[in-house]
Amino acid sequence: MVKLNVYSPSGGQHVAYHSGVEIFGGEYVFGGGNTSYSGVTVQRPKIPPAGSGWTFYQTVEIAPCRYSRDDAMRQIQQLRAEFPASSYDLMARNCNHFAEALCQRLCAQGIPSWVNRLAGIGNAMRSAVGSAPTPAGPARAEGAGGPAAAGVVASSITDGDLTSQIDWKAAGVLNAVESEPTEALQTGSVTSEAGSPELLLLLPFISPVKLQKLVLGASSEAVPTSLRLFANNPNLDMDDAMTGAATQEFQDLCWTSGSDGLSTTLEVNFLKFQKLSFLAIYARGEDDGIISVCKLALIGRA
Secondary structure: OEEEEEEEOOOOOOOOOEEEEEEOOEEEEEOOOOOOOEOEEEEOOOOOOOOOOOEEEEEEEEEOOOOOHHHHHHHHHHHHHOOEHHHOEOOOEOHHHHHHHHHHHHHOOOOOHHHHHHHHHHHHHHHHHOOOOOOOOOOOOOOOOOHHHHOOOOOOOOEEEOHHHEOOOOOEEEOEOOOOHHHHHHHOOEEEOOOOOEEEEEEEEEEEEEEEEEEEEEOOOOOOOEEEEEEOOOOOOHHHHHHOOOOEEEOOOOOEEEOOEEEEEEEOOHHHHOOEEEEEEEEEOOOOOOOEEOEEEEEEEO
16 A cells, blocks of 8 residues: 655644655655755654644545555656655745655545645645755755764664664564564564565664664574665665675574574674664565564674
């Protein structure tokens, strides 16, 4: 199901709305900036970026997606190229215009007219006075990360488990069956959708860290067989994580049995994970199965 997540300044009925399209565990949004790169990013569904001023209002189910997951990801990638950050315009080409285009692409249905009503009013007024749309100036693109992703927050130096340094409010897990996957990852386990054995963990840090080891736990029936790690890349989606250039990869993972289940410990290339403000972990298992992650420990220095 293609869903539209709508946000307002107060979390209730309002004149102005921001929106993102949720599909296959991720929410795709469009934001402006002074770059020719795409302004489309992926974030945890229903969680607006920290400091954005938006509050989740409601979810609108649009229609079933008419593509398989792989074909839908290709459609999204094509559309991303059509929405560079520099083309953002509050009235003529905003986040809601992107949501309309993506919904049309994925399910041949548009978004409700009330979501982008303010843009229609603004364009009518702009036409009346004869002024043309003006591209937005430099702005922070919408997406996961927050100040830690830019490496602007300092902290004291400590050694050990870095999970306490994760900004859990801005973290996300894509393709999980749990309704609150981030909370599930912290307190228990997360599991992939049946027949789609992959999970993408998106982990921003409160302040930059130095990663040395990664420890994962899993159930014996649903172990990941490979991992791909990405350093300081907060705008990944599942397709990017599966096919893009990873910072480090681990194939044919070796799992050991202990009192608390199966676990694997991986030594990362320390030089590649210095000044780490954002870590993405793509875990994949055997085709047509499921995978789970029931323990996560990041060892290093903060």
